Amino acid sequence: MRAGNLNPVKRNRVVAVLLACGLLAASGCIRPPHLRVHVPEDVTVPQRCAVMFFADGVAADVFDNLLHSNDLPAIDRRFIQAGVRADHAVTAVPSITYGITTTLLTGRVPGHHDILGNKWFDRTTFVYRDYNLAATYQQVEGDYDAPTIYEILDDRFTVSIQCANRRGVTRTIDLWTESGVCFFFGWHHWADGMVARSMEQVVGLARREGRWPDFIHLYFPGLDADGHQFGCESEEYRGALKNIDKQIGKVCDALEAAGVLDRTYLALVSDHGHVATPREQYLDLTPMLRKRHGWRIHEGRYDSGPVSWRRRHFEGVDAVAINGGNRVYSLHLSGPEGWRSRPDFDRCRGIIGEGPDSLVAQAAIFAAACRTSPDEVWICGKDGAATVARRRTGERLEYRYDVRSGDPLGYLSDASVAAFVQQGWHESRAWLAATAGLRCPDTVAQIVEVFDSPRSADILLFAVEGWDFARCNLGGHGSIVRGDMVVPMCFAGPGIRRHERIPVARTCDVAPTIVELLAG
Numbered sequence: 001m002r003a004g005n006l007n008p009v010k011r012n013r014v015v016a017v018l019l020a021c022g023l024l025a026a027s028g029c030i031r032p033p034h035l036r037v038h039v040p041e042d043v044t045v046p047q048r049c050a051v052m053f054f055a056d057g058v059a060a061d062v063f064d065n066l067l068h069s070n071d072l073p074a075i076d077r078r079f080i081q082a083g084v085r086a087d088h089a090v091t092a093v094p095s096i097t098y099g100i101t102t103t104l105l106t107g108r109v110p111g112h113h114d115i116l117g118n119k120w121f122d123r124t125t126f127v128y129r130d131y132n133l134a135a136t137y138q139q140v141e142g143d144y145d146a147p148t149i150y151e152i153l154d155d156r157f158t159v160s161i162q163c164a165n166r167r168g169v170t171r172t173i174d175l176w177t178e179s180g181v182c183f184f185f186g187w188h189h190w191a192d193g194m195v196a197r198s199m200e201q202v203v204g205l206a207r208r209e210g211r212w213p214d215f216i217h218l219y220f221p222g223l224d225a226d227g228h229q230f231g232c233e234s235e236e237y238r239g240a241l242k243n244i245d246k247q248i249g250k251v252c253d254a255l256e257a258a259g260v261l262d263r264t265y266l267a268l269v270s271d272h273g274h275v276a277t278p279r280e281q282y283l284d285l286t287p288m289l290r291k292r293h294g295w296r297i298h299e300g301r302y303d304s305g306p307v308s309w310r311r312r313h314f315e316g317v318d319a320v321a322i323n324g325g326n327r328v329y330s331l332h333l334s335g336p337e338g339w340r341s342r343p344d345f346d347r348c349r350g351i352i353g354e355g356p357d358s359l360v361a362q363a364a365i366f367a368a369a370c371r372t373s374p375d376e377v378w379i380c381g382k383d384g385a386a387t388v389a390r391r392r393t394g395e396r397l398e399y400r401y402d403v404r405s406g407d408p409l410g411y412l413s414d415a416s417v418a419a420f421v422q423q424g425w426h427e428s429r430a431w432l433a434a435t436a437g438l439r440c441p442d443t444v445a446q447i448v449e450v451f452d453s454p455r456s457a458d459i460l461l462f463a464v465e466g467w468d469f470a471r472c473n474l475g476g477h478g479s480i481v482r483g484d485m486v487v488p489m490c491f492a493g494p495g496i497r498r499h500e501r502i503p504v505a506r507t508c509d510v511a512p513t514i515v516e517l518l519a520g
Contacts (some may be wrong), residue, residue, distance in 0.1 A: 037199050037254035045212040046156075048494070050265040050514050051251070052217045054104065054163070055244045056097060057224030057477065058270035059232040060089075060486040062241060071242055074249025075490070079268055083492025086505035088436035091272050093446040094460070095477050095484045096325040097224070098131050098140055100271035100507055101165045105217075106146040107511035111450040113146040117324040117478070119301075121332050122455045123339045126310035128320065130301035131164070134180070139303075141167040149215070149511045153518065156214035159205060161198045163219035170213075171205045173198045179221070186229070188222030189243045195220050196247035199254055212260060214518060218251070220244055224274070231474035232274035265493030265517045269510055275327065275483040277468035277476050283364035285329050285461065285469055286321050293351070295319050314339055322457070325478030326470045330457035345372045348459050352380065359461060366464035366481060367408055371451045379447060381408040390448045391425065398425040399444045409440040429504075436504045443480050493517070 039045055066072045067080065079085065091100055092109040096117035099110040110116050119130045131137045141164075150158045150168035160166035161173045175194050182191035195218050206212045223240045230236040248268070255261040286297055295318040302310060314320070320332040333348070335341030348370035352359050360368050360381050367381040375390040384406015390399050401411065401421050412418040420426070420434045428445040435441050450456060462479040463469060470476075477484045489505050491513065 033250070035197065035199050035250050035254035037203060037258045039212055039258050039260060040203070040207050043206045043210060043212055045260055045263065046214050047263060048214070048265065048518050048520060049212065049260060049263055050215045050267065050493075050518055051255070052104075052215070052267040052269065052510070052514065053220070053244075053248055053251075054101075054218065055220045055223055055241075055268070055270050057227045057272060057274050058241065058244075058488055059227070059237075059274040059483065060488055061483070062232055062238060062274075063488045066238060066241060066245075071238075072245040074245045074252065075268065078248065078252045078266060079490035079492050080499070082498050083266065083490055083496050084500040084502055085491075086489040086502050088441065088503065089269070089487050089489035089505045089507070090432065090436060090442045090485050091270075091487050091507045093443070093450045093480055093485075094324060094328045094330075095272035095479070096328070097271050098165070101163065101219075102140070102144060102146070103508050104269065104271065104510050105148045105150070105165060106144075107149075107508050108146050109446065109449050109508055111452040111456065113144045114453045114455050115140060115144050116330070116450070116453060116455055116457075117322070117328075119322045119324055120455045121320045121322060121330075121457075123314075123320075123332060123342075124454060126302075126307060126314045126339070128298070128300065128302040128322075130303075133301065134176075136301065136303075137164045140165050149514060152511075152515055153215060156518070157206075157209050157211050158215045159202055159213045159217070161216070161218045162195050162221065163217060166217075169217075170209070173201050173205075182222075183225065188225045188240060190222075191225075192220040192222040192240070192243055192247055196250050199251050215514065220247065227274040227475040228473040229475075231276040231278075233276045234474070237274070237475070263494060265491065265496070265514070267510060267514060268488060268490040269507065270487040270489075271507065272325070272477040273483050273486055274475050274477055275463075275465055275479070275481075277326070277463075277466060277474060279471045279474065281364070281466055282468045282471040283362055283463075284471075285323075289319070289321070289331075293318075297321050299323075311339075323469050325484075326468045326473060326476035327463040327484060328478030329461040329463075329469050331459040331461070333458045343458055345370065345378065349378065351459060364463055364467035364469065365461055366479060367462045369447055369451075369460045369462075370458060374452075375448065377447050377451055379408055379443075383410065384408045388444050388447050390445075393425075396427055397445075398427055399431055399448065400425050401444050409435075409443055410438065411435060411440075414438065432504050432506065439482050440480055441482060441485050442506070447480070491517075 099117045102115040121128045148168045158170045160169040179191045226237050226240040297319045298317045322330040333343045335343045352368045369379045377388045385404045387402045431444045432442045
């Protein structure tokens with residue numbers, strides 16, 4: 001049937017698809033399978049280069065299953081067989097993209113760089129930021145002070161492809177229009193394909209600089225979108241991860257053909273895992289809290305206008321709620337002196353409640369956390385309550401897990417970890433090593449650190465496996481359980497031992513590792 005014979009709605013859709021295909025063809029999506037990357041003769045290649053592949057939202061268990069079934073051949077060849085992989089790589093709390101993107105580029109956890117996710121609220125400036133919008137996604141660059149890897153490598157030539165967080169980078173390759181078209185139509189494979197294809201543009205940037213980039217950062221957003229839309233157990237999600245492998249293979253093959261791979265360090269990492277969340281298993285907390293407490297609760301972006309307007313608005317509410325990643329819920333509460341003060345521990349604990357009517361008694365909630373003091377956090381769940389404390393001993397920070405009742409993090413069920421817990425104070429890396437293989441990896445050190453930020457919530461609520469705080473997606477992340485927190489992390493390159501494993505790592509290790517590798 002000709003387009004002219006279609007009804008207006010269908011005809012408009014056909015026209016939109018044709019225009020989108022034309023735009024994507026013009027942008028280079030419809031191209032031969034191999035990338036055309038070469039180093040011009042007048043371009044200097046550094047002795048050491050680095051390329052970071054950042055795939056958003058990789059579920060570690062799906063990643064492992066596809067590796068074992070030989071469905072990720074490029075990653076297996078370039079990283080697993082030719083490099084080193086962390087057995088247990090743990091991301092930061094909360095496990096949400098913008099917070100962890102900033103962690104990957106600064107080496108600091110969210111509680112220390114103040115980007116606490118895709119949304120956050122600052123009670124001192126009365127700003128509620130939401131990066132999930134076309135008008136706001138690039139505001140992240142001005143919302144934190146920690147130096148990025150680009151600023152640390154300020155004498156090097158650096159390139160960022162597709163990532164909104166790129167402060168200090170020499171050159172950027174932005175694909176927002178083309179990627180926006182892909183996301184509008186759900187063509188997430190094409191969106192990730194364009195990221196790899198952008199390596200051809202790097203040749204032109206290198207020619208203008210007279211130098212091949214010391215560091216290239218490629219951000220692949222499509223996988224996470226399929227994880228939210230279809231769930232990480234779906235064929236669509238597995239297909240998206242296979243597509244990431246294909247794009248990584250193209251980039252590595254192109255670098256090899258160009259003669260620069262032998263002096264290039266490769267890093268593969270993700271920001272968070274993914275947990276399947278059937279739509280019928282969700283808890284809408286905000287109406288529950290409104291009904292239970294009679295609160296006026298604000299949700300949603302509010303960051304424009306004079307600060308006096310924002311102050312007046314927020315002085316009229318009792319609480320600010322943030323549903324981040326849909327598996328962590330942040331609750332900010334007005335204190336005894338309004339937003340100039342925070343509620344004390346007794347009030348927060350009273351809101352969480354006890355017994356069958358408590359928040360943690362809800363099927364969707366795994367745990368709740370709130371601070372008792374600047375160096376202590378109270379955490380409770382269906383399996384009990386505990387405090388996590390921090391102290392400084394000389395130059396060292398040490399942490400302790402004190403069970404008050406039961407065992408909310410499940411650490412005492414493992415005999416060796418139980419003995420470790422009973423020994424008392426341990427350094428952060430010791431806690432990571434002891435708990436990396438458990439249901440709540442690395443929670444002890446991390447749960448204290450997240451409350452260090454002045455933008456931190458007063459109460460954090462974390463979802464249990466299979467549950468969400470919204471019904472819009474079939475997959476989510478943000479909680480402290482293993483599916484949300486464990487990610488793949490691999491390195492390869494000159495001098496790195498082949499087919500090796502390291503026991504544990506954190507996403508905050510990536511930036512300092514790359515800087516160290518480039519420094520030689």
